[in-house]
Amino acid sequence: MSTNSGFERDKGEFTRGARALIVLPDQGGSSRDADARLDETAGLAAAIGIVVAEKVALRVRQPRPATLIGSGQVEQLAATARMEEADLVVFDASLTPVQQRNLETALEAKVIDRTGLILEIFGERAATAEGRLQVELAHLDYQAGRLVRSWTHLERQRGGFGFLGGPGETQIEADRRLIRDRMARLRRELEGVSRTRGLHRERRQRAPWPVIALVGYTNAGKSTLFNRLTGADVMAENLLFATLDPTLRQIALPGLDKAILSDTVGFVSELPTQLVAAFKATLEEVVSADLLIHVRDVAHPDTEAQRIDVEGVLADIGVSEQTPVIEAWNKLDLLDDEARAARLAEAARREVVVAISALTGEGVDNLRTAVADRLTEGHRRYTITLAAGDGAGAAWLHAHGEVLASEVQGEQASYDVRMSPADFERFEQRHG
Structure with a gap:
């Protein structure tokens, strides 16, 4: 079977159970620990059932236009892919279409970059019609300039979006007019969604009940906290991007008869710009919130870098600097006694921080009180x-x-x- 990367291979659907190499082309200048970055990308792959065969960090002193990494590193990766019987190589970096095609030819395996992986996860996870529209728009925007993929997924009704295989994978030529028309149609539908959300927000503001949005890095524990605060049963698993579609529930707080709590999609470092744009209607719930609870996984080695990433995304989507923010330092239950005591002491010294364990409930009542106090400030x-x-x-x-x-x-x-x-x-x- 002829393939778009120029080698003979049967590539059918192998998203679930595919064996993958995770590759980090380390170009320096990152504040993140290389092992933590590899672990995060491995977690992203595991989120859609990919089996991580090996994780490899490569020092890249001078990025190569054709392959990003050096020729010797390409040969090394190809040998590792053959040894590990890898179907897939995931680069924790952004690849140009040319780099992706050249690497697929050299490695004799499917190659996707970080953006493609995240979009694949979103394509599989989106549970609502709105979510699927948003992900498809992001996917088309990403793939518009990549002639190494087919567009037969436009006829699909559900499921992922074809980064990892599927019908028409060998088709190179894309119908650009079809893509443009489809994107325009999706944008019109999403504009309708945005108007509907706007009407709902206006109704809530007339009520008016304060709206509290949970934000944070993916897998920080937002959905677990949401369930703890509301008694709901939103999907809360140890998975990256377990929540895509926003969920709103009514909660009671000290001194407040009613408030609306919103659980939102988790952020991630280098969140694809296509996703930020496509999920604008969803993220408007965050932009218009009266208060944000920034849920942080303080047991994670890169918790400070994650905080910076989240604050960057909040700025990108237009959250006002005047919007009150309370940091919920989550996952105390995962810390040893010394680290736990240090976090508790540091949180006690800061006015806008509450240390909690959403899993055990520790500190959650203190968080309720802090939120109520902040919302009623100035009353x-x-x-x-x-x-x-x-x-x-x-x-x-x-x-x-x-x-x-x-x-x-x-x-x-x-x-x-x-x-x-x-x-x-x-x-x-x-x-x-």
Whole structure:
């Protein structure tokens, strides 16, 4: 069978169970530990059932336009791929189409880069129609200039998006007009999704209930914390990108009758720009949130680098610097006694940090209190007089403020309420 990389080989579907080499072309200048980077990429591969046969770090002093790595390193990799019987070589780097094609020819194995791997995971994980639209748009944007792939996946209804094999894998020529038309159609559909989300947000703001968004690096424990706070059963596994589609649930907090908690997709270093653009409608939930809980895995060796990556993505998607952020230092249960004591002591010294274990529940009540305090910061005390029979007005006060005292005298009822000036203004507009 003729293949697009120029060698004879049967490449059918082998996403699940494929044997892979993980290759880190280390070009220097990274603050991340090489072993941790290799482990992360191996985790990304394992997330879609790829079997990691070997992990290899290569020092790249001068990137080669044709293959990124040197010719001797290519030969070394080819020998390792044959020895390990690897079907797939995953580069923890961005490859140009030419580099990808040349490496496939030299290594006699499928080659994908970090962006392709992440898009493949998203393609498999997207559970909703919206998620699939977003991933397909990101995939088409990524593949638009890569003539080494086919576009038959456009007719598929579900599943991944063909980086690792599938129908038409040998087809080189792409129908560019079909791609452009499909991308335009997807963007129109996603614009409709964005408008719908905007209407939902406006409705919530009129209610109004504060919206809290969980953000953080992938596999930091956001979904476990979401389940702990809401009693929901959102998928929470030790997998990178276990959550793709946003989930919203109602929660109660001290002094707040109701708040909306949103679980969002995890971020990752070098998150493909195509995904950031395609997931704009989803990430708008983060941009418009009243408060962010940045969930951090403090047991991870690269936790500081992960924090920087997350803050970079938040800036990229347009989160205001004025949006309050509380850091939840998660996974205390994975630390030894000395490291745990150090984290607890450091968290206690910082106002916007709460140390927790979402798995065991340790510190979660402290997090609830910290979130409530931050949301009600700046609330003032108001004395409000209503008709004694105005049940709707009284209910509104209880729902949107903290009723400290109430007294009924004849036909009037007086309430001492603590609430935000914005809520008081809304109350006046509604009830006069």
